[in-house]
Amino acid sequence: MSSLRRHLTDRRSLAVAGGVAFLVTPLCGWLFSCGCDWPWHGLAAHCNYFDPAATRHCPWCEHALASTAAILLATAAGIAVARRTIPSVKRRGSSAVAAVAGLAVALATLLLAGTLTLAVNG
Numbered sequence: 001m002s003s004l005r006r007h008l009t010d011r012r013s014l015a016v017a018g019g020v021a022f023l024v025t026p027l028c029g030w031l032f033s034c035g036c037d038w039p040w041h042g043l044a045a046h047c048n049y050f051d052p053a054a055t056r057h058c059p060w061c062e063h064a065l066a067s068t069a070a071i072l073l074a075t076a077a078g079i080a081v082a083r084r085t086i087p088s089v090k091r092r093g094s095s096a097v098a099a100v101a102g103l104a105v106a107l108a109t110l111l112l113a114g115t116l117t118l119a120v121n122g
Contacts, residue, residue, distance in 0.1 A: 012098045016082050023107065026038050028061070034047050047061050074110045078109070080102075
């Protein structure tokens with residue numbers, strides 16, 4: 001099995017990527033007050049990006065390349081931490097601890113990216 005495939009199918013990596021995918025839209029709504037919300041509340045359906053009368057549009061929805069780069073960077077950072085956390089410990093539950101650590105790093109990276117986005121876009 002190739003190294004990339006092994007990394008992408010690792011449970012810790014999948015947990016981090018899934019967590020980021022699940023949390024990024026509500027985080028966007030919280031950071032930018034744009035209307036993005038949890039999946040059961042419509043995700044980006046109520047985002048002000050789709051409202052032509054809005055005075056300010058959601059910066060992550062408006063600049064898809066920048067938001068995609070932030071999400072990919074956060075996911076990669078989280079996976080890197082999850083894959084390197086407790087590598088020598090073979091105890092039960094160590095994968096869960098590693099995945100939580102990776103998700104925490106990914107969320108911190110997204111918060112930093114969102115803060116920078118707010119600083120640039122005013």
